[in-house]
Amino acid sequence: MKKMLCLVLAAAIAQLAVAQALTENIVLVTLDGLRWQEVFKGVDTAILNEPRYTRGKKGLAEMFDAESPASRQKLMPFLWSVVAKDGVLLGNRALGSKVNNANPHWFSYPGYNELLTGFPDPAVNSNDKRYNKHVTVLEALNQHPAFAGRVAAFATWDVFPYIINAPRSGVLVNAGMDSFPALTPTLAVLNDMQAIAPQPIGVRPDLLTFFAAREYLQARQPRVLYIAFDETDDYAHAGLYNEYLRAAHAEDQMLANLWNLLQSLPQYKGKTTLIVTTDHGRGDAVKDQWRDHGAKVPDASEVWMAAIGPGIKPLGEASNTGQQQQGQIAATIARLLGITYQPAHSVLPPLQVVLTQ
Numbered sequence: 001m002k003k004m005l006c007l008v009l010a011a012a013i014a015q016l017a018v019a020q021a022l023t024e025n026i027v028l029v030t031l032d033g034l035r036w037q038e039v040f041k042g043v044d045t046a047i048l049n050e051p052r053y054t055r056g057k058k059g060l061a062e063m064f065d066a067e068s069p070a071s072r073q074k075l076m077p078f079l080w081s082v083v084a085k086d087g088v089l090l091g092n093r094a095l096g097s098k099v100n101n102a103n104p105h106w107f108s109y110p111g112y113n114e115l116l117t118g119f120p121d122p123a124v125n126s127n128d129k130r131y132n133k134h135v136t137v138l139e140a141l142n143q144h145p146a147f148a149g150r151v152a153a154f155a156t157w158d159v160f161p162y163i164i165n166a167p168r169s170g171v172l173v174n175a176g177m178d179s180f181p182a183l184t185p186t187l188a189v190l191n192d193m194q195a196i197a198p199q200p201i202g203v204r205p206d207l208l209t210f211f212a213a214r215e216y217l218q219a220r221q222p223r224v225l226y227i228a229f230d231e232t233d234d235y236a237h238a239g240l241y242n243e244y245l246r247a248a249h250a251e252d253q254m255l256a257n258l259w260n261l262l263q264s265l266p267q268y269k270g271k272t273t274l275i276v277t278t279d280h281g282r283g284d285a286v287k288d289q290w291r292d293h294g295a296k297v298p299d300a301s302e303v304w305m306a307a308i309g310p311g312i313k314p315l316g317e318a319s320n321t322g323q324q325q326q327g328q329i330a331a332t333i334a335r336l337l338g339i340t341y342q343p344a345h346s347v348l349p350p351l352q353v354v355l356t357q
């Protein structure tokens with residue numbers, strides 16, 4: 001009987017241990033369609049050297065040290081100086097670290113659905129503006145008393161209110177050309193800028209999405225903030241490799257700016273975990289398919305992820321971590337915050353390989 005009681009107690013303690021939060025806040029950032037090839041290898045000279053795709057090649061080659069192994073560091077200095085030191089980067093396939101879409105479509109809505117719900121549902125097969133019937137981890141968190149009203153998403157792409165199902169979930173989703181909540185004078189200025197700013201690639205500039213999210217973070221202190229950038233994908237589709245690289249570099253600088261800000265605010269300092277990833281991969285330069293993605297493009301399911309902060313093992317550039325799936329990030333977020341995420345659909349398991357517990 002005593003032994004039985006011990007077993008029951010041990011099980012209860014184990015459950016408590018599982019539910020223990022590893023961090024207090026999460027910031028999730030996605031860089032749409034940014035290839036693992038640029039993240040881990042820097043500038044792809046096969047594309048850079050193609051005049052159809054690259055304007056201003058010489059300056060770009062110098063700026064990002066295209067011919068040297070240091071290229072990735074020049075292209076994405078935050079990932080390679082800060083995250084590689086204190087966090088983890090998964091997805092360098094040359095080192096036996098693979099991350100893939102588990103969904104069979106390899107484009108945006110199915111990818112973001114997989115990322116945010118942990119459920120790579122094959123029936124989610126369109127980018128159309130249809131409200132997601134699945135419950136994202138953001139929605140589940142927003143229903144939790146500790147997070148209610150403290151989950152927000154700022155996105156450049158105007159389909160996010162549908163992916164996150166803003167009306168049902170109650171998550172604040174600001175996307176496309178939505179006005180920013182005029183909470184501060186800075187947000188009012190950002191609204192004026194948004195109304196006037198040119199849209200060279202047909203969407204509001206990622207820079208505005210970022211600064212609005214940053215201002216909102218300071219004004220309202222959400223516990224979970226999602227920022228979804230878009231320009232990398234748009235410039236790749238347009239075949240503008242120079243702009244694709246510059247967008248990736250700018251987004252890395254925004255990550256650095258955000259991380260520094262988080263470390264300066266008592267609500268976030270040392271209590272916030274940053275996760276960075278993408279929705280899908282793209283084709284390769286050899287087959288001249290780097291602009292494209294989708295199920296017909298070989299290797300477009302190959303993605304990557306980076307993470308830093310409490311609860312994350314400082315593995316640096318991971319090697320021999322085997323095969324992981326993009327959809328594992330939803331349960332990873334829930335695990336980090338110590339929340340049970342049990343929607344009606346199945347959920348891929350957390351990325352135990354990056355977690356401290």
Ligand SMILES: [Zn+2]
Pocket residue numbers: 033107108233234237293
């Ligand atoms: Zn795309």
